[in-house]
Amino acid sequence: MKNHPEIQFLIFDLGNVIYDIDYQRTFNKLYAQLPEEKHPLVRDFMVSPVHFDLETGKIDAPTFRDGVRDYFSVDWEDNWIDEAWNSLLVDIPQERLDLLLKLKEKYPLYMLSNTNSIHFKIVEQIFAQKLPEAAWPTLFDHLFLSHKMGLRKPGEDIYRQVVNTIGAKPETCLFFDDLKENLLGAEKVGIKTCHIDHPKALINFFGNV
Incomplete structure (x- = not known):
């Protein structure tokens, strides 16, 4: 050099x-599945303990998916959560x-x-x-x-x-x-x-x- x-x-x-990567792609998938009053939760999720715990290996993938369901109070299937989560990868x-x-x-x-x-x-x-x-x-x-x-x-x-x-x-x-x-x-x-x-x-x- x-x-x-x-x-x-x-x-x-x-x-x-x-x-x-494009976080908006994941945000849009989540927005489409959530009522408008829950939309503010989407961006906050990126700095939530469940996200950071996955990033630091404190929790595994199944626990993360359960954390997503709890965070948004939804019953999304594992495959859909992974699809939404991975959609930010361009x-x-x-x-x-x-x-x-x-x-x-x-x-x-x-x-x-x-x-x-x-x-x-x-x-x-x-x-x-x-x-x-x-x-x-x-x-x-x-x-x-x-x-x-x-x-x-x-x-x-x-x-x-x-x-x-x-x-x-x-x-x-x-x-x-x-x-x-x-x-x-x-x-x-x-x-x-x-x-x-x-x-x-x-x-x-x-x-x-």
């Missing part, structure tokens, strides 16, 4: 950095996958994501489908996933665990995320950061790799 010769390790958030643009494959030739790559078991099952399927055969398991040197680690961004502990596991000095790591608060958390432990603030930002950052 011409402008960052000190960087040795690349760490990528998942949502809206690699994988396009797609991985091929140009980003191509970029990662090129970067893999020069750098160790890591993923650091606030995610959950329901979403990540689909994420893995899409990576496997869109990458060359057998490339998915080795694309990233390590997957740092909140539901596996019991920690979430932007808490400093998750970043400390990342650099400790990599065995790197924080200043030799560059972290890409679309949320400024997550970047601030990383900066507090000395990790270099880059804000991904539009769909072409990652591609533009690296230019011709």
Whole structure:
């Protein structure tokens, strides 16, 4: 990396950095199934304990689905809950996958994501489908996933665990995320950061790799 010769390790958030997501798609599915007086509950659900507990692995998928039913006072089936929950996952643009494959030739790559078991099952399927055969398991040197680690961004502990596991000095790591608060958390432990603030930002950052 011409402008960052000190960087040795690349760490990528998942949502809206690699994988396009759109929360409104999930919101719309929920709105369509709820009376209008319950609509304010939809956005609040994203910061509810049941959501955060799934993201940190404190509860499993069946418990989460029961939590959704309790939260909205509904009797939705498991499959419908998963469909609504996964509808926010849009797609991985091929140009980003191509970029990662090129970067893999020069750098160790890591993923650091606030995610959950329901979403990540689909994420893995899409990576496997869109990458060359057998490339998915080795694309990233390590997957740092909140539901596996019991920690979430932007808490400093998750970043400390990342650099400790990599065995790197924080200043030799560059972290890409679309949320400024997550970047601030990383900066507090000395990790270099880059804000991904539009769909072409990652591609533009690296230019011709």
